[in-house]
Amino acid sequence: MSITQSLFTSTTEEKEGTFTTLWIKEALDDLPHSFTITDPFLSGHPIVFASPGFLQMTGYSLQEVIGRNGRAFQGPKTNRRSVMEIREAIREERPVQVSLLNYRKSGSPFWMLFHMIPVFGREDGRVIHFVAVQVPITGRKVSNGTGLREMVFGSCRREVCLGSYVHQERVVQVEMDEQDLENWEHCEASESEKLKSAEAVSNVLAVLTRYSEFAGRLVCGKRCCLRGADCLSSSLVISLGRIKQSFVLTNPCLPDMPIVYASDAFLTLTGYKRHEVLGQNCRFLSGVDTDSSVLYEMNECIVKGKSCTVQILNYSNRKDKSTFWNLLHISPVRNASGKTAYFVGVQVEASCRDTETKELRPETRQLSVVGAVRVAVRSSFMVTC
C-alpha cells in the first residue's frame, strides 16, 4: 500500500496521475472562492494551487504565487500572534480560523478571515495538504483597544461553529479607511463572513475528495478517526486491507459505537463512500422494515460482549437504493492488552450464498474474516511503524 501522495504532483510512471491533477485543477478553478492549497511535505511548505479568486484579491499572477509560502502575503503590521496561531495549527495538524492583515501586490493592506484546514490521506491518516480560504472582512473594528482578543481557536472544526464566538465588547461599524487598517490590532469577521469561509472550505474539500478518489489517492477532511487515541495505526490498516470480504470495525468505547474501519467490500456492498460511514453508527443501514427485535438482540449481545449472527434487512445506498438481506455476524475483538478494543461486523449478502461445493462453507468464510481481524488487531501493536 503506497502512502497517499500530493494531489498536485504525479510521478512519471503515473500518466493517470497527471490527468487527475489537471482535472482537479480545472474543478478547483471553477470555484468562485479565494483559496490556496499548500504542500507541507515540500521544503518551505509552499503553495501548490491558488484559485482565480485569490489571484484577483491579491493582484498577483499564478506564477508569482505558486511555490511561495503564505507569509509572502504578510507585512509589517500583520499581527504576530495571529501568525503564531496559524503556525501552531499547522504543526498540530488542526483547523484554524483567524482574522489576518494581508498585503496585496500593490502594497495595500486588507483584512481577511483566514480559515485553514488540514486534508488527510485516507489510507494512512497523514496530512497531505492544507487548504486555506480567505474571506475579505468588510470593516468591523473592535471598539476599545483592550489589546489582542482571545480567539476561540479550540472550537475550530471544519464545520465552523457559528454563534459560538461571543464577544462582550461592543462592536462598532467603521468606515473602511485604508490608512487606518494597518493600525487595527484586530478586525472581527461577521457571522455571514464566517459562514462564507465555512462554505468555501466545504466546497474545496468536496472537490478534493471527489477527484482524489479517481486518482486512488483518497483524501478526507477528517483524519480517519474521531480522536487521536482512536486512530487505527497504519500497520493495522494495512493488515486489515488483506481481507477482501465485507466487514467493519466499530469502537464500543466511543459514544454511539461508531465505525472506525470499513473494508472496500463493505462500501461496494452498501453503496456508501468511506467518509460517509466512518464515525457513524451502523444503524444507517437499517430502515423502515428492519426487524427491531433483531436489532434488540444484537444490542444485547454487544452489551454482554458476546458474538452473534443475525439475518437483518439492510438498506443500501446503491444506485437502485435496493434493500438486501444481510447475514451479519458480530463479535468482540481484543487487542494486545487483552481488553476488548473493537467489535467486528462481517456482512454476507444472503442472496449471494455460495452453492459451490468446492468452496468454503459461507459460515467458515465469514468466521475466517473474524479470525483474520483478531490476528490483525492483536498484533498491530507489535509491528513498529
Place this chain on the structure above:
Amino acid sequence: MLKVKRISTIVSNYKKDDSADVSVGCGRNCLGACCLNGAKLPLYICKKLKNSNTGEKVVANNEAREPPVTFLESLVLGEWEDRFQRGLFRYDLTACETKVIPGKYGFVAQFNECRHLKRPTEFRVDKVLQSFDDNKFNFTKVGQEELLFQFEAGEDDEEAKFFPCMPLDPENSPNVVAINVSPIEYGHVLLLPRVLDCLPQRIDHKSMLLAFHMASEAANPNFRVGYNSLGAFATINHLHFQAYYFAMPFPLEKASSKKMITTDKKVEISEVLNYPMRGLLFEGGNSMQDLSDTVSDICVCLQNNNIPFNILISDCGRKIFLMLQCFAERQALGEVSTEVLDTQVNPAVWEVSGHMVLKRREDYEGATEEKIWRLLAEASVSEERFKEVKDLIFDAISCSNQEEELERTKIHQQNISGSVNQKSNRSNGGPVT
C-alpha cells in the same frame, strides 16, 4: 514414481449421513477405532511445492502491500474461530496481555496464567527416541470436534483442491490438522501426519515434507511451523508439528548468520550468530524437497545420537532454523539457576524463537531483554558440544550424498536390466516412471 492413492468416493449430498455426528463407540467421539466409523472432515490437497528459486517471494514488512488472505489461511482461521466461539479452548488467549520487550532483539512476552494447565509431560526427558505408548495420551484420544481438516500434499502440477466433506479413512493414512487447546497465539494448530498410524515423535522425510507443504501453502510468512523433539519439550510422544500466526519476525529470524557449507543439492547451511542459543540455518536447495530432505537427514542423525533439537520452519518454508538445546538435561543435573527455574518456562520452539509465555505476573512485568537472554542461554548447548554436533552433521551430509549416488546408480542399473524398482515408498502399485 507415480503414487496412486485410494480416495474414497465423495459422499453425495443425497446420501450425506448426518448421524455420523452422534457419538458412538466409547462415547467421546474420538479418533480411536471405536468412534472412527463415519467420521468426516474437510480435505485440503495443496499444490506441489514449487522450486524454491522461482517461487514468489512474499515481502512481510509493512512497507509493501501484503498479499490477500489465501484459501488455506481462510480455512485455518475460519475453522479455528468456529472452535473458539464454541468454547473448545481451555482459555481465551486473546485476553492474555502481550508486549514487545524493549531492546535490540524484540523478544515478545505474553502473560498467560492458564497455559501451565496444559497436559504435563508423561515420559522421560533424556531420550529423544521413545516408542509409542498407547496407554499414554495421544492424538487418537482427542475429540473429533478438535479436528479442523485433513491435509495432503499434492501431486505434480495440479492445482490445490478442496473437498468440504471427506470421510476419514484409516487406509489412506490421513494427515490431520487439529486445534491446540492450550494455544499460544491465535490460530495455534497441530499438524498430525498420518495420525491414525500412531507414529512416535520423530522426524521422517515424508512428515517433514508435509510440514513444508503447509508452511508454503499458507503463503503467509507470519504463519510459522515448529517442531520439538522429545527432550526439547515435546509433551506428547505422538508425531506432531505446531503452527500459529505471529505478525512480526521472531527474534531468531532476525539473528545474523555465517555461511558454513553448501551441499551438492545447493542447500546452504549457516551458523546462527548473536543469539543466546546455538543452531543452524538452512536455506536454498535445488527444490524445496531437497531443502526438506536435507533437514530431515540431519534430524534423523541427531535423533539417532540422542541429541534434542527444535525446528522452526520460517518464511513459508524457505528458511529453517535447527536449534540445539540441553535444558532438560541441565535441569535434571541441577545446573539451571533457580531464578530461571522459578519462571517455570520450558524452552520449546516458540520460546527458543523468542516468544516467551510467562506464567507469573512478576516475570511478565519485570521482563527485560537481559533476563530473557539469560534464560535462553541456560538452554543452549556449549561451544564444545556444538562443535561436536556440527562435525556429526557434516559427516551425515557427506554420507547421505554418497548414499544417494549409490542409489541412483543402482536404480539406473536396475532399469537397464528391466527389473522392478525396490525403492521403498508407500505405493499401492501403478506405473513406474
